[in-house]
Amino acid sequence: MTWTTAQQDALQNAIQRRNERNILQNQLAQTKTELAKRQQEQAVLLDQWRNEQADVDRLNRLSWASLYHDLLNQKEQQLTKEEAEAQHARLRYDAICATVIALQQQCKDQEKRLPGFSDVDQLYEQLIESKREALLNSSDAVREQYQQHLTTLIHNNHYAQELTEAKGAGIQALQEVRQLGQLLDEARTWGTWDMLGGSTISSMIKYRKLDEVRDQSQQVAYSLQQFRREYKDVDSTFLPDWTFDNNLTRFVDIFFDNIFTDWSVQSRINEARTTAQTLEDHLVTAIAELQNQQDKSTEQTKQLSDQFQRFLETV
Known part of the structure; x- marks a missing residue:
């Protein structure tokens, strides 16, 4: 033909x-x-x-x-x-x-x-x-070039998809952590008010917020597990010091222990807020690096696609 x-x-x-x-x-x-x-x-x-x-x-x-x-x-x-x-x-x-x-x-x-x-x-x-x-x-050389172009493009597209999934899971985890941080801030505010002589209403609101914190903590743990799974699929080495397990259960467990004093409540809230901020900082860094890798992959995919199309159009 x-x-x-x-x-x-x-x-x-x-x-x-x-x-x-x-x-x-x-x-x-x-x-x-x-x-x-x-x-x-x-x-x-x-x-x-x-x-x-x-x-x-x-x-x-x-x-x-x-x-x-x-x-x-x-x-x-x-x-x-x-x-x-x-x-x-x-x-x-x-x-x-x-x-x-x-x-x-x-x-x-x-x-x-x-x-x-x-x-x-x-x-x-x-x-x-x-x-x-x-x-x-065409010659064997031309057909071999065609197969090389196709194989390289498929491999790069697969890696790009893994990056997309990992970044999406990271963003979801970050949203959950930030929501937890907001709830902890609200609980801390009501807790401070309660310790300074607040009313029964302030105590009720504080403990209602702690219930919300507990529920949100479980969402955080789940979303971090999802991110860990997707992140592992990327098989990246650009954040070798990242550890997921240290903070997975701290949020979930922190409010299940017996709490006897308002000072204990406030101390646990402050500890959880510090941990939430640390997690948020780690996630922001990880997502930024994933975005950087994704941008590079997108540009590489475009270059490979352009090369493949030029090959098909001109050979």
């Missing part, structure tokens, strides 16, 4: 169209990501506006709070302040609404263009397959 000039021109055109399609897909993905982010902000700002408006409505209607402000001759001053805050919240909400509408329209425009590329992958694969068939009549 021979490879004609017309086929080569068609392949070059298919390559160009695929690149255009890929760029458009990336743009659409970025637009959707930005839209999702802005929609989250929109929901937050809507809640803020409603809350500020509720404060205005509360002062405008007859209530104990309204009577209290009347007695202190502060109602008009307070109402003006609440109205200003409500107006500011409304302006911020209107601004984000305009941004969301613009991004939604941008998504529609980009999605409308994509069907024009619906046949490009099939056409490209047909032409590349024809080129592969043409290689059957």
Whole structure:
């Protein structure tokens, strides 16, 4: 089978169209990501506006709070302040609404263009397959080059996938650890308040937070185990001093022992918070290095893919 000039021109055109399609897909993905982010902000700002408006409505209607402000001759001053805050919240909400509408329209425009590329992958694969068939009549050296390109690319893609899975597990573990740290901070705050003579309510909230800490500790231990498993698959040596086991059970066990005094509670909270911060620091370092390795792998994959395609397109 021979490879004609017309086929080569068609392949070059298919390559160009695929690149255009890929760029458009990336743009659409970025637009959707930005839209999702802005929609989250929109929901937050809507809640803020409603809350500020509720404060205005509360002062405008007859209530104990309204009577209290009347007695202190502060109602008009307070109402003006609440109205200003409500107006500011409304302006911020209107601004984000305009941004969301613009991004939604941008998504529609980009999605409308994509069907024009619906046949490009099939056409490209047909032409590349024809080129592969043409290689059957080529020399042994050319066929060997083809197999080397393919084997190297497959191996690199496999390693890239392992890096992606390891980084994803690390990010999940980091999120769990940070959530635990936040709960510990809240428990520590209520514990301090309780030791300084807080009420029964403060004690109740503190121990409720400790229950949440205990539950979250188990999530942390599980997520760290998952990360260890994925990290081991990468078989990396860029963090040889990393150890997973030391801190796996400390969070889970720390609140199961008997606690007799408030000082003991606070001491355990502080110890757990220190451990959580240490784990967070280790995870941030590990994820950053995995990201660095992933960036290198991505660039290498792109280079290998480009080399392979140039080989198929020009041999």
